Amino acid sequence: MIVPFHRPYMTEDEVAGAAEAIRNGWLTMGMKTVEFEKQFAAYIGTPHALAVNSCTAALHLAVHLLGIKEGDEVIVPSITFAATAEVVRYYGAVPVIADVERDTHLLDPADFEKRITPRTKAVIPVHYGGQPCDMDAIRAIADAHSIAVIEDAAHSLPSKYKGKLVGTLSDLTAFSFYATKTLATGEGGMVTTSRDEYADKIRTMRLHGISRDAWKRFTNEGTWRYDVLDAGFKYNITDVASAIGLAQLAKLDMMNDMRRVIADRYNAAFASIEHIIPYVIRADRETCHHLYPLRLNLDALSCTRDEFYDELKNLGVHTSVHYTPLYRFTYYSQFASGAADYPNSEWVFDRMLSLPVFPGMTDAEVDHVIESVRTLCRRFAR
Numbered sequence: 001m002i003v004p005f006h007r008p009y010m011t012e013d014e015v016a017g018a019a020e021a022i023r024n025g026w027l028t029m030g031m032k033t034v035e036f037e038k039q040f041a042a043y044i045g046t047p048h049a050l051a052v053n054s055c056t057a058a059l060h061l062a063v064h065l066l067g068i069k070e071g072d073e074v075i076v077p078s079i080t081f082a083a084t085a086e087v088v089r090y091y092g093a094v095p096v097i098a099d100v101e102r103d104t105h106l107l108d109p110a111d112f113e114k115r116i117t118p119r120t121k122a123v124i125p126v127h128y129g130g131q132p133c134d135m136d137a138i139r140a141i142a143d144a145h146s147i148a149v150i151e152d153a154a155h156s157l158p159s160k161y162k163g164k165l166v167g168t169l170s171d172l173t174a175f176s177f178y179a180t181k182t183l184a185t186g187e188g189g190m191v192t193t194s195r196d197e198y199a200d201k202i203r204t205m206r207l208h209g210i211s212r213d214a215w216k217r218f219t220n221e222g223t224w225r226y227d228v229l230d231a232g233f234k235y236n237i238t239d240v241a242s243a244i245g246l247a248q249l250a251k252l253d254m255m256n257d258m259r260r261v262i263a264d265r266y267n268a269a270f271a272s273i274e275h276i277i278p279y280v281i282r283a284d285r286e287t288c289h290h291l292y293p294l295r296l297n298l299d300a301l302s303c304t305r306d307e308f309y310d311e312l313k314n315l316g317v318h319t320s321v322h323y324t325p326l327y328r329f330t331y332y333s334q335f336a337s338g339a340a341d342y343p344n345s346e347w348v349f350d351r352m353l354s355l356p357v358f359p360g361m362t363d364a365e366v367d368h369v370i371e372s373v374r375t376l377c378r379r380f381a382r
Contacts, residue, residue: 011358017243032239044167048199055176058166059233103280109137127156129291
């Protein structure tokens, strides 16, 4: 049996939505996108949700709104996808890489605070795997130093921190609708904010800096006349993607429940195996299980993480690693003092794998993953 790392959960609802958008003849941003934004904002419980073509675009717009410039510093966690730091470099600012907590892989508030300087303008906490960061601690530190907070919520729809949905905790939150995410449109993203001025600016900047609702110039409500208010970007989403997003949003809670059942089965199966170190979900948080981190107890195994990965693949189980720490990449190594400065990240990276945990996994597929992990733990037991 071959179990892929991910398989999109798409039904005839998404097919019908995309077909309707195509038949309507409006392929780019239009009324489907307006409806997607409206329903997404209502689901999250935020005044504004602005659709864009990627989470990277969402993060870039957030950094732009804050006026980040060359020489400024923005603190980012070491365990994240490169886009989190990439958008900081767009303006010549410095991504200051902070260590993570060993048990959660989330930004360590104490290490974040240690790296603040007079040049620090913002912090971008990443809700790894779906689990929210300790936002109370991070916000308290940020507020004390007059630092802005941009949440990277690419993994965390729908996740909760102390009973509140991610997307309602800070002034700016960026979501991803990439093909593997918990709501998938292929490519896409969303910015949520409660601040009217931020929402207005994003609406302008996501489409070349053209005056608000410029897309309406091709409808009966609009006119060919428009103004360019700023040097903006080409970050708008399409109505085809938004139609798929609407269908996905309607089943978001159901898909979340499906992932939870799989994660619970993994937890139960691996709880008593000494070769696996449980990943910790804090009691005050609810994760959407975008990832299921498997952490290997290398003291009890005679193999490396990479060898375990290869052998799982040989057994038909496809996994991944989330992520190579930023400071290990050639480009981002210039912004860090070396691996020794990140003991938790090094510990995590040596031991972690991400198991398949996607809606639509069959019981047989879950069984095969569990038995494959158990088989290798027995094979490589010291």
